[in-house]
Amino acid sequence: MPGIEKLPIEETLEDSPQTRSLLGVFEEDTAAISNYCTQLYQAMQRIYDAQNELSAATHLTSRLLKEYDKQRFPLGGDDEVMSSTLQQFAKVIDELSSCHAVLSTQLADAMMFPITQFKERDLKEILTLKEVFQIASDDHDTAINRYSRLSKRRDNDKVNTSAVEDVYTSRKKQHQTMMHYFCSLNTLQYKKKTALLEPLLGYMQAQISFFKLGSENLTQQWEEFLGTIGTSVQNQRAGRTAKR
């Protein structure tokens, strides 16, 4: 399919069975997009929630390590090597939790925001317009019915005029809401690809930044830090052995 299909807005005035049939196809397509996007939205919401929880849990772990010095351990509470090692762990894990927090923010902005907008604004707008159009169609049907019943006994000019006016205004209303509804359905066909691709690109960019941030800044620091721990553990062992 090379181009994007359109509902013919110029056909809304005639409102033929062919137009209604085409509308049915667009409505079915919209329902399928809406269903698929909602599933994707839920999966992305799970990723986002899990990422936030991971960020919070990592931060909590770092905080607990920082609080090691404040614990009251009657024995060996003043072990400086242990204490400074845990402080270094706390620092590095805190940096990692900052990376997670940056990732969370990026996911919020570049993934959750566009897909939520599409779901809550574009898809909801179509549902609202569908209802409005349904009400306008029903009102029009009622006016037509009233008019056709009245037209058999042409006795009351005032009632007749009122019925004709009703048909006119309800027809106009239906035409307007139908054009509006068609417009929204057509716009959705243009938006649907972006709606899927934008949050995915946002997700990928956020992950790439996260891996870059993590591997460039943190791992180098970590290797140095793990080297330091290794040295201090060895020193402690040597000290203990010498004292025996």
Place this chain on the structure above:
Amino acid sequence: MPGIEKLPIEETLEDSPQTRSLLGVFEEDTAAISNYCTQLYQAMQRIYDAQNELSAATHLTSRLLKEYDKQRFPLGGDDEVMSSTLQQFAKVIDELSSCHAVLSTQLADAMMFPITQFKERDLKEILTLKEVFQIASDDHDTAINRYSRLSKRRDNDKVNTSAVEDVYTSRKKQHQTMMHYFCSLNTLQYKKKTALLEPLLGYMQAQISFFKLGSENLTQQWEEFLGTIGTSVQNQRAGRTAKR
């Protein structure tokens, strides 16, 4: 504090107030370690659960993208560019979810396993031994009381002998359980540093592997892939413009 403090096992037979007072200090230290480790265990469990959830949610997102082709979209369902783009997203996100799964496994083995063992085996053993020692002490006190009451009226040799035997066996039992309890409390002093450092080192190693795996394998593929998307989106745009 250079060395590690010890409860003197050779003093368990005499069981002096000084020894009991020192035992109290060790019990207080053990309670503090237990409390701190439990908090750290809970924070690590949160990290682990969040990591598992993130892994599962990422996998679900990849699966949803793979299922795009199976969706029934009445309009534009046979758009090959969109379809292949989403399949590539699915593939890359699936690889990312594999990295997350590897991280989950490493966290399970190198972080959760050692801290769970320490909490469920070492710390629980001490609680059990404390109870056993308390029961043996109570039994011993009962036997001593019975003996001291009997000794005032030396009329029944059989009862006397039984009371002496009771004091002997309960004293022996109490001595044995006290030695066992002291041993465990001393062992904990040796284990407590490893118990804190081992899961933290496991966590760090797992994170380093994750960042290496992610940045070395994935990001290069991703950059190529994002380049490909850029090109195909441009081609699609150019095609659409040419057709107009």
